Amino acid sequence: MTAAIDTALDADLAALADVRAKARAARRAFEALEGTDQETLDRYVRAMALAGTKAAEELARLAVDETGYGVYEHKIYKNRYNTGFVAKWMLERRAVGVLWVDDAARVTAVGAPMGVIGSIIPVTNPTSTTLFKSLAAVKSGNAIVHAPHPRAARCTLRTAEIMADAAVSAGAPEDLVSCLVEPTLPSTQELMRRAEVALVLATGGPGMVRAAYSSGKPTIAVGAGNVPAYVGESVPDAAEAAEMIIASKSFDNGTACVAEQSVVVVDAVAPAFLAAFEARGAYWLDAAQQDALVRVLFDERGALRPGAVGQSAVRLAELSGFTVPSTTRVLAAELHSVGVETPLSREILGPVLSVYSARDAAEGLRRCREILALDGEGHTTAVHAADPEEIAPFGTLPAGRIVINTPALFGGMGYSTEVDPSFQLGTGTWSGSICSDNVTPLHLINIKRIAHEVRPWRTVYDPVEL
Known part of the structure; x- marks a missing residue:
């Protein structure tokens, strides 16, 4: 009995150590990425998308075999939807640097990455969700650490490895995309609380969504739909x-x-x-x-x-x-x-x-x-x-x-x-979420406004007629 307890304790400690190592490495990768322009980020995203498309069948098979859920052919389509249609949409838009300029108002909007994204992956759509979140994070200049559902750990890890290898091959820093190896509930909770994590991006059941919003970190989470x-x-x-x-x-x-x-x-x-x-x-x-x-x-x-x-x-x-x-x-x-x-x-x-x-x-x-x-x-x-x-x-x-x-x-x-x-659909405050949009890379940035004076500041004291 004692040996069994020690083994379980060792596994839990190893999982927590993995979280700490991955979060710290992701933060270093984000810092190495700082200042990278959109064109360079797009080169990484394109390489990742192409690699994900090439591996769509492999990942679909892994997902079905490991989880026992869904249809192999349909999971291929889900994977390719994210590495094809969604990736193309991302590449046609800007997420960092100058986003838009309003000459009349003299305002320029500038996108700034958030940092390390803590990503919670569901058991129902593990590979397709990992592909989407990896692409969205890198498009917006962030690093990302995925926490898989324990029953989808291997296929999620393999997906993250493919994304990470493709990004590095295109010139991105090591550890920009990573994944917990032996996920547990305590290790996932630890990831969401880590100081290195700037935002939690959670997809899962009601319990996991509640945990994400209780983590003390800014969170975009989606759960049930009826x-x-x-x-x-x-x-x-x-x-x-x-x-x-x-x-x-x-x-x-x-x-x-x-x-x-x-x-x-x-x-x-x-x-x-x-x-x-x-x-x-x-x-x-x-x-x-x-x-x-x-x-x-x-x-x-x-x-x-x-x-x-x-x-x-x-x-x-x-x-x-x-x-x-x-x-x-x-x-x-x-x-x-x-x-x-x-x-x-x-x-x-x-x-x-x-x-x-x-x-x-x-x-x-x-x-x-x-x-x-x-x-x-x-x-x-x-x-x-x-x-x-x-x-x-x-x-x-x-x-x-x-x-x-x-x-x-x-x-x-x-x-x-x-x-x-x-591949992450917000449900708004109706269901306790902060976002009702379809989540995109633009939800993973801070937007700065460079605004010039357009009316004399001293007129703030003047009365205004309605």
């Missing part, structure tokens, strides 16, 4: 809306929190939509199957069971004791209430959709608001409608992204819409 999709009377194409929702929710076995969780369908279009919904791979669960699925998805405390996350619809059915056609893409449950007493109305990181009917747009709006209030406020809502008067009221919902006639996943992350492309 995303409703509204299908209105003016939907342009009911069948296409069904395909978009299913494609989004089934992508990578539902591991993205920005994907739809519930569908709210107005009665006038329900027959056409639901027929297409079923034809495109939705399997309707009866009451007994719903109960069986709930027992598989949630434990006695109401928390998601890790073993049920990121599984296919067919696999979830098998675990629940029933079979579905091999072509099933999502499991669908017709529900009539929202709340903790209706578990399938909550966020589920898997291909499961709850479906509600609504008499009209007003009732649909109320239902969407109710769904968001169940741990989804601040995240995303999808609206499938063409009539501006039907769409407009949904702008009052507490959601950072309200995407129109597009999959919530691809619209929310900034591919099929013109919101900033990102």
Whole structure:
């Protein structure tokens, strides 16, 4: 027993020593990088992006094999989205030095790096998130230390190594990108508290998000999403809306929190939509199957069971004791209430959709608001409608992204819409976050304003007429 305790203690001490070493080395790298211009930083970013794209398949395989979550082919797409589309967007913009000049106001904005970023990586999207955060940090002139989820430690470490090696090969300082080797909860907490860390950039479950905001450091953190999709009377194409929702929710076995969780369908279009919904791979669960699925998805405390996350619809059915056609893409449950007493109305990181009917747009709006209030406020809502008067009221919902006639996943992350492309989506003060934007390198800098006098300062004493 004593030997086992000593071994565990040695492992904890080694993990804490790793944090200290990585944080100090990252700070030295940041200091070596000080004053580097945007063109040089972009050279590093381009090399990193190219290396990440080359390794996309390797990293996807590592992630699926280590975590047991998601779909290999879809994780390739997630990796390449960040090293391709997102990286290109980053390279087209400035994050350090002069950002913009307002000649009329005589103000110049200058971007300044923050320092060392403490990065918390989730188990659901480990490699793609590490790619994104590494690129964003270096683009903005920062160093970054990643703290992986323990069940995604190896694939996260490998991703960080690829990013670090590519940056160094392009001329960047050693240790600009690094990763904890044996992550533990205490070591992750220690990273967030380290004096060398200027900002915590956290993606993870509610517990980790709370820990990040309790670290005493400036923090941008995102957590749960419970995303409703509204299908209105003016939907342009009911069948296409069904395909978009299913494609989004089934992508990578539902591991993205920005994907739809519930569908709210107005009665006038329900027959056409639901027929297409079923034809495109939705399997309707009866009451007994719903109960069986709930027992598989949630434990006695109401928390998601890790073993049920990121599984296919067919696999979830098998675990629940029933079979579905091999072509099933999502499991669908017709529900009539929202709340903790209706578990399938909550966020589920898997291909499961709850479906509600609504008499009209007003009732649909109320239902969407109710769904968001169940741990989804601040995240995303999808609206499938063409009539501006039907769409407009949904702008009052507490959601950072309200995407129109597009999959919530691809619209929310900034591919099929013109919101900033990102792999960390802020949820605002609705959910306890400081940021409701899609996070970009511009969130990882301090902005200085060089401002010239434009009115005589002595006139400050003069009265002002309104």
